[in-house]
Amino acid sequence: MTEATLASVEKDEIIGRGELLARDAVPASLISMRDIWKTYVMGTEEVHALHGVSFDVQKGEYVAIIGPSGSGKSTLMNLIGCLDTPSKGQYWINGKQVAEMDDDELARIRNQEVGFVFQTFNLLARATSLHNVELPLIYAGVSATERHEKAKQSLTAVDLADRMMHKPNELSGGQRQRVAIARALVNNPSILLADEPTGALDTHTSYEIMNLFEKLHAEGNTIIVVTHEQDIAARAHRVISIRDGQIEKDERIR
């Protein structure tokens, strides 16, 4: 059912012409990575952080990407989140070829297709929860009233309706992470991309956040969690293990 199929036929029908190059073929998957390489030049030496990574994520999946530090999982996360572009290979997100986009186009994709959740929350310290959640909408050009409405809904969805006017330093770690999740979801992204989302939280709060992820998944969100913790990865439905810049294992566990 989750087989990665290239939907070039479908696209041809839409565009209405048949002479498309193979690289323009749009996969049906929400995320599709094809032979992704990321190479850093350090002095005279070339370091391959990723070599030849390929995988697909379908809409509605809950995927964990796991690997030890230095495995290339952070690099992979930056690529998935469109913070960076691959040295080689092709990457489609929601039907858009990202690999060769410029900075501004990437910013647009980050704004509309990706919702980030970070280990250290990365909220603006001086802004209220509400304003933090509104931020992606500001850069999306949403009008003030609509922005307020959406941000409130998003905060209510993570049970923080009563903390809208609080600043991050007035919130607990778990609450801060929930604000970050509300911010990630507010623009209806294609994927929720979480980087060690419980890394800075205690066990109990971690458990709460993971429950929230499960709830969001059940509501139809696509979630990718990058972690090095087995028990966090175990909550996902599919685990992709990275080692030495390559996919070691890609297994469905649920």
Place this chain on the structure above:
Amino acid sequence: MKESDDETRQDRDAATRGQKLTSQRPAPSSRRVFASSRLRVSALWESFRVAFASLRANKMRTALTLIGIVVGVAAVIAVVTIIKGLDQTVASTFSSQGSTVFTVTKRPLVITSREQFIQTNKRKDVTNEDADAIKRLCTSCWRIGTAVGRRETIKHGDQKSEDVSTRGMSLIMFDIEALNIDAGRLWTESEAAAGRDVCVIGVDVLENVFGGASPERVVGQELRVGGRSFEIVGVVQKQGKIFGFSRDNFVFVPFETFQKIYGTRDSIAVYVQVPAAENLEEAEDQVRAVMRNRRGKTFNEEDDGFALETQDVFLNIYGSATSNIYLVTIGVAAISLVVGGIVVMNIMLVSVTERTKEIGIRKAIGARQADILQQFLIEAVTVAAIGGAIGVLTGFALAYLLSMLMGFPLLISITSAVLGVGVSSFVGIISGIWPAWRAARLDPIEALRAE
């Protein structure tokens, strides 16, 4: 149950995907333009909000930055306002006489060199006979008055005032100089002809030797001028100050009385008034001819042997003095604005470094380079414009204090206020570009890693 759930989800997916693809492909450019123009408005407001929040969060730093701008703008505004006030005073003072009056004196009003002083000192005095000749021969002249002055100590009872302008004046001088009597009367022609010891005084004299008595009270009282007793017959209406100097500290006595006391050895001034400005040149020519003739000057001798001047001489000197002040002020302003700009740039660079993480967060959630650039540029412009506005207000306050002290009207110019804020905002843009550009170019991954 699960089957149907999956199916509906897939249906919905297909629907949204199809929708996204079809709605996006036909006209991507128009959609982008629309989105980005909307984006600018909301991001612009966000930029202002962030700018104010950041300026408020770093009060000390903001204050220091502001000072850099305020000083320059305030200095310019103060000087410009003061000069405009002086211009107004000068214009109104001299237009009461208009350019229909010129004077004939031994020396010019302003002597610019030692050589000129020595040369003009050798000239013959201007005498009563010269005045009579002008009266007799100048057909274009309308009013011809004579005046001669020195400085004297005046006394009343035990009160005294030193260095008071004491002028002997012919009666017609009151018409030429448009002086009005506030209380009492002017001396009569017969009093003048007889050389009587009568005088009219300026209102400062009331203050200085009559303990602030009203003009009416002093009429008929005695005033000792240079040890000689005079009867006050009138008080001249208040004339106010010019350049901080009062024009009301004087004693006027009849010309004949003055010469009776001090003799006729002092060079006098002849004041000539013509009916209208267009008669001025003709009258000047006639007077020059009469005077040169009396001094035996041939046509090829360059020096007249006397000075023939209108107020234009004074206005020219005033004009060149103030234009120099303007130039110096512009120089000072330029330097201080450059310094202010460097301060703003420095502070903005610190601000960018300090907020690297924030920039990373904003970029991660979709801020484009242009958004970040705009944010920091607006912050720089905001601080510079606020500095400019405070500078304008400070400048006006300074000018106000000086105008109170020196007694000239305060002319608040909207143009200079707008210019002050405008120029400092421009400085803000110029000095904000480089820091803002650096912020915009930050790599989001690197920036997110910053502490």
